[in-house]
Amino acid sequence: MNSTTSELHPLTRFIEALKDSPRESKFLSEIEQARAVRALLEVDLSAIRHNVHVISQLSEGAKLMAVLKRDAYGLGARVLARLLQSCRVQAFAVDNVAEGIELRASGITEPILVIDGDISENAPLAVAHNLMPGIPHENLLLAYERAAERIGDKYPVWLVANVGFNRSGYRDIERFTHFALRARECQHLEVKAVYAHLTNSNGDLQISLAQIEEFRQVVSRAKALFGSGIETSLFASHGLVRWAKMFPTDWVRPGILLYGEHAFLQDSLALETSEAIQKLRPALRLRTRITHLLDFTHSEGVGYGQQHVTRPGQRLATVSIGFGSGYPFRSTKLHALVRNHRVPLFGDVGMDAFQLDVTDIPDIELYDWVTLIGTDGDEHISVHSLAFDAETTPYQLLSGIHCCRSYVDSGDIFL
Amino acid sequence: MNSTTSELHPLTRFIEALKDSPRESKFLSEIEQARAVRALLEVDLSAIRHNVHVISQLSEGAKLMAVLKRDAYGLGARVLARLLQSCRVQAFAVDNVAEGIELRASGITEPILVIDGDISENAPLAVAHNLMPGIPHENLLLAYERAAERIGDKYPVWLVANVGFNRSGYRDIERFTHFALRARECQHLEVKAVYAHLTNSNGDLQISLAQIEEFRQVVSRAKALFGSGIETSLFASHGLVRWAKMFPTDWVRPGILLYGEHAFLQDSLALETSEAIQKLRPALRLRTRITHLLDFTHSEGVGYGQQHVTRPGQRLATVSIGFGSGYPFRSTKLHALVRNHRVPLFGDVGMDAFQLDVTDIPDIELYDWVTLIGTDGDEHISVHSLAFDAETTPYQLLSGIHCCRSYVDSGDIFL
Numbered sequence: 024m025n026s027t028t029s030e031l032h033p034l035t036r037f038i039e040a041l042k043d044s045p046r047e048s049k050f051l052s053e054i055e056q057a058r059a060v061r062a063l064l065e066v067d068l069s070a071i072r073h074n075v076h077v078i079s080q081l082s083e084g085a086k087l088m089a090v091l092k093r094d095a096y097g098l099g100a101r102v103l104a105r106l107l108q109s110c111r112v113q114a115f116a117v118d119n120v121a122e123g124i125e126l127r128a129s130g131i132t133e134p135i136l137v138i139d140g141d142i143s144e145n146a147p148l149a150v151a152h153n154l155m156p157g158i159p160h161e162n163l164l165l166a167y168e169r170a171a172e173r174i175g176d177k178y179p180v181w182l183v184a185n186v187g188f189n190r191s192g193y194r195d196i197e198r199f200t201h202f203a204l205r206a207r208e209c210q211h212l213e214v215k216a217v218y219a220h221l222t223n224s225n226g227d228l229q230i231s232l233a234q235i236e237e238f239r240q241v242v243s244r245a246k247a248l249f250g251s252g253i254e255t256s257l258f259a260s261h262g263l264v265r266w267a268k269m270f271p272t273d274w275v276r277p278g279i280l281l282y283g284e285h286a287f288l289q290d291s292l293a294l295e296t297s298e299a300i301q302k303l304r305p306a307l308r309l310r311t312r313i314t315h316l317l318d319f320t321h322s323e324g325v326g327y328g329q330q331h332v333t334r335p336g337q338r339l340a341t342v343s344i345g346f347g348s349g350y351p352f353r354s355t356k357l358h359a360l361v362r363n364h365r366v367p368l369f370g371d372v373g374m375d376a377f378q379l380d381v382t383d384i385p386d387i388e389l390y391d392w393v394t395l396i397g398t399d400g401d402e403h404i405s406v407h408s409l410a411f412d413a414e415t416t417p418y419q420l421l422s423g424i425h426c427c428r429s430y431v432d433s434g435d436i437f438l
Numbered sequence: 439m440n441s442t443t444s445e446l447h448p449l450t451r452f453i454e455a456l457k458d459s460p461r462e463s464k465f466l467s468e469i470e471q472a473r474a475v476r477a478l479l480e481v482d483l484s485a486i487r488h489n490v491h492v493i494s495q496l497s498e499g500a501k502l503m504a505v506l507k508r509d510a511y512g513l514g515a516r517v518l519a520r521l522l523q524s525c526r527v528q529a530f531a532v533d534n535v536a537e538g539i540e541l542r543a544s545g546i547t548e549p550i551l552v553i554d555g556d557i558s559e560n561a562p563l564a565v566a567h568n569l570m571p572g573i574p575h576e577n578l579l580l581a582y583e584r585a586a587e588r589i590g591d592k593y594p595v596w597l598v599a600n601v602g603f604n605r606s607g608y609r610d611i612e613r614f615t616h617f618a619l620r621a622r623e624c625q626h627l628e629v630k631a632v633y634a635h636l637t638n639s640n641g642d643l644q645i646s647l648a649q650i651e652e653f654r655q656v657v658s659r660a661k662a663l664f665g666s667g668i669e670t671s672l673f674a675s676h677g678l679v680r681w682a683k684m685f686p687t688d689w690v691r692p693g694i695l696l697y698g699e700h701a702f703l704q705d706s707l708a709l710e711t712s713e714a715i716q717k718l719r720p721a722l723r724l725r726t727r728i729t730h731l732l733d734f735t736h737s738e739g740v741g742y743g744q745q746h747v748t749r750p751g752q753r754l755a756t757v758s759i760g761f762g763s764g765y766p767f768r769s770t771k772l773h774a775l776v777r778n779h780r781v782p783l784f785g786d787v788g789m790d791a792f793q794l795d796v797t798d799i800p801d802i803e804l805y806d807w808v809t810l811i812g813t814d815g816d817e818h819i820s821v822h823s824l825a826f827d828a829e830t831t832p833y834q835l836l837s838g839i840h841c842c843r844s845y846v847d848s849g850d851i852f853l
Contacts, residue, residue, distance in 0.1 A: 062567045346837065390557060
């Protein structure tokens with residue numbers, strides 16, 4: 024974060040909705056106040072603006088559809104949608120209808136894609152809130168045809184093509200063609216685009232090139248069926264960095280890249296990809312507090328199970344976050360930053376606490392802030408490295424974190 | 439769940455707070471409706487009432503303090519507090535001041551213990567909401583002395599003793615005595631109780647017996663300092679099952695046991711402990727929907743990374759929940775139940791989806807409900823077994839689950 028940051032107020036998920044309810048909003052602001060001194064996920068909005076600019080350059084010519092599923096991977100979909108609509112983002116994507124309604128509830132009017140479409144019972148709600156489904160199969164197609172019938176106008180939908188993800192959509196081109204023909208017959212629907220998911224965009228090149236080629240065949244078939252105006256989308260965060268210019272599509276779908284994070288497998292990175300991701304700015308910082316300092320004069324077991332034993336002279340600091348807030352459960356390789364030092368975790372992560380070995384940090388004090396993700400002095404812990412050390416992925420790590428959020432904005436103008 | 443259940447409405451965290459805000463409450467009820475058809479955590483309130491009855495019998499004579507930290511391990515602290523206050527529970531325990539205010543906001547007036555006390559900045563808020571801190575060190579003691587000064591009356595506090603947990607509190611009895619003397623000098627505080635945490639109550643007997651003995655020495659010292667009226671508490675879920683009758687204390691602190699779950703290490707269970715936990719009724723069911731069915735005529739890679747390859751003739755079902763809702767990330771040993779069959783997961787768990795091998799379930803249909811925790815026909819998946827298979831703990835599993843909740847109440851009268 025920048026030294027010139029101006030802090031905005033922390034937001035709970037529905038805090039804005041509570042403005043009309045003074046009694047509850049007082050409780051809520053006190054709850055947020057009490058949470059914010061224990062652990063804080065800080066989101067740097069100016070870094071996100073900067074990253075949007077980088078993404079725009081990487082995917083020159085394509086429109087940006089920001090993926091805000093799972094509450095924007097835990098960063099707060101409502102706040103981010105408002106930020107992103109002000110800087111070149113023309114549409115949003117969510118996982119399901121509930122997430123789409125949540126964006127509509129906060130006043131977002133841009134197109135919202137419901138990735139792979141949700142359950143058919145939710146089609147009427149989706150139509151009522153003008154959410155655009157990605158349709159993977161005929162059952163859902165017909166559910167939207169029925170739901171759209173009530174509103175009269177041609178309702179916009181996207182079609183899912185399966186080029187190897189194999190979790191949704193028809194893989195066989197003839198089966199897809201049959202499905203697309205059914206879509207074309209739907210009187211109340213208008214197919215606006217075809218899209219697919221790459222499976223190895225953060226790694227193996229050959230698999231991706233084959234899938235890109237397969238998608239080109241799907242697009243060719245779709246243009247034959249729906250006309251050349253039909254739009255296309257294939258690349259999410261990792262794909263757009265590598266191929267958005269080489270294989271132009273109408274929409275790119277950045278997600279984790281917006282936050283300056285990625286899940287590239289480092290050993291498979293071409294030089295230009297490495298350079299591109301180095302232009303991104305990390306937008307996240309996760310910090311917590313020291314709530315207890317314990318000195319051990321001799322060896323003692325620590326925590327539940329007593330599996331970890333101190334050495335004489337050791338000093339442990341207990342901090343006020345744990346797996347119940349989404350901090351990783353697997354702690355043997357993890358570190359944190361305190362007073363410009365990198366210190367190892369000691370023992371297991373508990374639901375609301377874990378411990379650090381701070382023996383070598385002489386000036387440590389009760390209630391010191393500890394950095395779990397982010398920079399402290401010359402030290403840095405990235406989402407990528409913490410996830411790797413915790414034997415998980417940046418996606419699991421980010422989407423699991425549930426703690427008080429604070430949005431900061433340095434006001435920087437990107438270059 | 440029982441066949442005679444009557445469904446209550448699903449609740450989001452603050453949905454009741456929004457009753458005064460019609461525009462937002464409409465959005466919220468639609469959001470809940472859209473979520474509820476994708477994945478549902480069902481909480482059986484009558485099972486919890488039954489479990490309170492079992493716990494009362496196991497800890498005859500002790501008062502019940504229900505541990506509702508981390509939103510009652512994901513089950514909804516507000517709803518459970520209301521249920522529990524109607525059936526023998528005389529106090530609640532939470533992890534921090536924010537959680538305590540949340541219970542006060544929902545109208546809970548019983549004593550609320552803030553386990554191990556939170557950050558000193560939160561002491562004024564705690565006092566304002568009549569939350570009772572468990573105080574582990576002198577810094578926090580003095581913060582409460584200052585906060586209590588403003589309200590005049592003697593403010594009730596508990597003191598933390600450390601009998602081997604070693605995450606908080608003073609271990610050495612003389613150091614504890616010094617601390618207790620400081621507490622006794624505080625003009626605006628009244629020490630109501632001493633308590634501690636056992637570390638191996640779900641396992642090794644000898645460690646626990648030594649800690650129980652150490653606690654008895656602490657209690658003896660506390661009675662000498664504060665008089666025989668000072669209260670005591672040592673046993674949480676596992677400890678109360680094994681020792682509440684043998685070593686009487688004033689308060690027991692059941693948590694996970696309320697939900698019919700436990701983390702006993704099976705190989706260390708005495709017969710009477712096994713029998714006791716068999717009287718508990720599981721209160722949870724987690725279910726999700728099939729959103730895609732895919733048939734594979736030949737071998738194909740599946741999902742991100744393409745690490746998992748289908749066999750010809752295989753049929754996979756994609757379901758609408760993933761690690762973003764707290765379903766376990768580690769899937770190699772996991773199963774789910776569908777149409778009275780146990781089926782294995784196939785491939786990795788994604789943020790909002792994963793896949794099941796349903797090749798051998800001939801009558802399977804799109805949108806079928808799938809049981810991830812609970813009973814289907816003769817098959818059952820417990821929190822305990824799912825956590826074990828996922829290489830995690832019941833606590834991490836439960837507290838990580840974030841999806842739509844539904845409360846059911848069969849109205850059963852317990853025996």
